[in-house]
Amino acid sequence: MSNPTRTYLDFERPIAELDAKIEELQSVSERNGEDAPDVADEVAKLRQKSATQLKNLYAKLDPWQKTMVARHPERPHLKDFLAGLITDFEELSGDRRFSEDHAIVGGLGRFRGRAVVVMGHEKGHDTQTRLKHNFGMARPEGYRKAARLMDLADKFGLPVLTFVDTAGAYPGVGAEERGQSEAIARSTERCLTLGTPIISVITGEGGSGGAVALASANTVMMLEHSIYSVISPEGCASILWRDGAKARDAAIAMKITAQDLIGLKIIDKIIPEPVGGAHRDRDATIKAVGDAMEENLSSLEGLDPATLRRKRRERFLAIGRSLMEPAA
Amino acid sequence: MNWLSKLTPPGVSRMFDKRDTPENLWMKCPVSGEMVFHKDLEAALHVTPAGHHVRINPETRLRYTFDATWEEIALPEVAKDPLKFRDDKPYSSRLAAARKKTGREDAMVISVGRIQGIETTVLVQDFSFMGGSLGMAAGESFLKAAETAVERRTPLVVFTAAGGARMQEGCLSLMQMPRTTIGVEMMREAKLPYIVVLTDPTTGGVTASYAMLGDVHLAEPGALIGFAGQRVIEQTIREKLPEGFQRAEYLLEKGMVDRVVHRRDLPKVLGNVLRTLMKRPAASANVPAPAA
Numbered sequence: 001m002s003n004p005t006r007t008y009l010d011f012e013r014p015i016a017e018l019d020a021k022i023e024e025l026q027s028v029s030e031r032n033g034e035d036a037p038d039v040a041d042e043v044a045k046l047r048q049k050s051a052t053q054l055k056n057l058y059a060k061l062d063p064w065q066k067t068m069v070a071r072h073p074e075r076p077h078l079k080d081f082l083a084g085l086i087t088d089f090e091e092l093s094g095d096r097r098f099s100e101d102h103a104i105v106g107g108l109g110r111f112r113g114r115a116v117v118v119m120g121h122e123k124g125h126d127t128q129t130r131l132k133h134n135f136g137m138a139r140p141e142g143y144r145k146a147a148r149l150m151d152l153a154d155k156f157g158l159p160v161l162t163f164v165d166t167a168g169a170y171p172g173v174g175a176e177e178r179g180q181s182e183a184i185a186r187s188t189e190r191c192l193t194l195g196t197p198i199i200s201v202i203t204g205e206g207g208s209g210g211a212v213a214l215a216s217a218n219t220v221m222m223l224e225h226s227i228y229s230v231i232s233p234e235g236c237a238s239i240l241w242r243d244g245a246k247a248r249d250a251a252i253a254m255k256i257t258a259q260d261l262i263g264l265k266i267i268d269k270i271i272p273e274p275v276g277g278a279h280r281d282r283d284a285t286i287k288a289v290g291d292a293m294e295e296n297l298s299s300l301e302g303l304d305p306a307t308l309r310r311k312r313r314e315r316f317l318a319i320g321r322s323l324m325e326p327a328a
Numbered sequence: 329m330n331w332l333s334k335l336t337p338p339g340v341s342r343m344f345d346k347r348d349t350p351e352n353l354w355m356k357c358p359v360s361g362e363m364v365f366h367k368d369l370e371a372a373l374h375v376t377p378a379g380h381h382v383r384i385n386p387e388t389r390l391r392y393t394f395d396a397t398w399e400e401i402a403l404p405e406v407a408k409d410p411l412k413f414r415d416d417k418p419y420s421s422r423l424a425a426a427r428k429k430t431g432r433e434d435a436m437v438i439s440v441g442r443i444q445g446i447e448t449t450v451l452v453q454d455f456s457f458m459g460g461s462l463g464m465a466a467g468e469s470f471l472k473a474a475e476t477a478v479e480r481r482t483p484l485v486v487f488t489a490a491g492g493a494r495m496q497e498g499c500l501s502l503m504q505m506p507r508t509t510i511g512v513e514m515m516r517e518a519k520l521p522y523i524v525v526l527t528d529p530t531t532g533g534v535t536a537s538y539a540m541l542g543d544v545h546l547a548e549p550g551a552l553i554g555f556a557g558q559r560v561i562e563q564t565i566r567e568k569l570p571e572g573f574q575r576a577e578y579l580l581e582k583g584m585v586d587r588v589v590h591r592r593d594l595p596k597v598l599g600n601v602l603r604t605l606m607k608r609p610a611a612s613a614n615v616p617a618p619a620a
Contacts, residue, residue, distance in 0.1 A: 169536075169555065169556075170564075171555070171556030171557075171560045171561045171564050172556075172561060172564060172565055173561060173565060173569065173570065173573065175555070175556075176554050176555060176556065176561070176573070176574060177582050178582070179540070179582070179583070179584050180536070180554075180555040181535035181536040181539070181540045181554070181555040181584075182540040182584060184536040184537075184555070185505075185509065185535075185536050185537050185538070185539075185540040185541050186540075186541075188505055188506055188509050188536075188537065189509050189512070189513070189541060191506070192506060192509055192510060192513060193513065208493075208502060208533070209502075209505055209532075209533050209536040209537075209555075212502060212503075212505045212506060213536075216505075216506040216509070228499055228502075229498065229499060229502070230493045230495055230497075230498055230499055230501050230502040230533070231493070231495055235560075236495050239495065240415040240416075240495060241415055241416065249415075250415075253411070253413050253414065253415065253498075254411070254413075254495065254498040254499070255411050255498045255499065256498065256499065260498075261499055264410065264499065264500060266499050266500070266503060313510050313513075316503065316506045316507050316510060317471070317510060319500070319503045319507065320406060320410075320464045320467070320468070320500050320503065320507075321406075321407075323407035323410045323500075324405070324406070324407045325407075
């Protein structure tokens, strides 16, 4: 079922205006009951127009517009993917060293019949949950929990599914003090040494090292309008252009879209989103992600740990090398 | 530019800017403010009397590290600017400028030589080459260094120095985090020591990958080591950072590095660590005699 959008992005203004008009016509018609002028035709026409515009708009989003879509507050988040794809989910908490970190949520569950370990970044959906999950920006404890859950997956031979959606690891005094760098590095390392399949989907923002820590996987997929980037467009703009307002330029230059990254052979697959973005039909998005994960998982099942590790290693070693011009 | 330089006519500010010391023969110690003569600085391994460890180029580093000569290994070739990146200037011209300035292809030097008699592969990251940034060339160099160490059955010592990932290579630079981690795994599988010496500065994606995965972590005194930049942290938490934050001594206290070692003592410490991990005879002459 599609969800009516409550939050329109700046570049969606023409759509927002059309949708407002449709709503107005409908409410006038409802208020006046029997005596109402027949607006059905007009509404249908406007609906058609809005749908066409939306389709055209989303067919050619620029990298900065995609950044906005990837950060859309109504985009499906980890809790939605868990609810839609994982049954018998049992959340597991804590890094056994210092504390629990809600920016990364993970646990055990069933994915279409298979026992799995599942984890990902959770940004939260309202003020209270955003604060609880620290906007999806994990501290060292989050990455240490992730590594701990991967240990568990390895021990019990369970595949790992990860959902990546983070602006990046949290830049704070405490995080530095407790070894943010080391925690990220260990989590990345744990992904790479895992003896079971690991499949990652970048569902929104794949923000730098904080994303890599959960995405050093056998298969890395991206939702159509998600982004994956070494630094935020704003951060890059403020460093290289010395002007944070040049974020659009930075977003274009850094090649952060799924379409760019499949061309660079950094990701394996793009999962199409419903017209108008994942937030306009969360259920369809979640199902598409589930289908893509299932397909990839099936192709990896039955491979022994050494083969899985070797394939993962070869996958990452090929990145960049595949772009070399063949020697003359 | 500060307000003063904005107000002063260019000619006047140039007059002030210009060091009255020809060819920078003197260096001002950032710790004590003392002026140090370059010959004295060189004689002291580029450590000022107040103990400030001045950043050094890779050749100097290798000279200070190896017993004598060393063999340099060519950097692997990588794809050229696949993003066709440009900000104010094209990446290709920034790269050309850095190559001209340093006389090197990229921010890494791979070498093999002896440290206190132990044959060792040493990788040095060059901060003066685009901030030592980790891009495809540096990532491939790390892998090449690990492969060299495995082939020759030597330990690998890496001197890190970098602002982080090379943004001009976008996600290809980010991918060097898992790629270099694979190099660390090669060392682990070969059961050969992988030692990290953190030098000033080591931050960002470099710290969050191979710089924090060593069997042993040494750091030079005062080196800035961290994940996030201090300005970013200050903007996030909106307060002043604690004294000594992200310095080598702070990381030692927080348990992230094994030792903070003076540049003068590095070869000896490295030699001891490597000899022990490689189960070679001890350097020390006064070996206690086995009990009769």
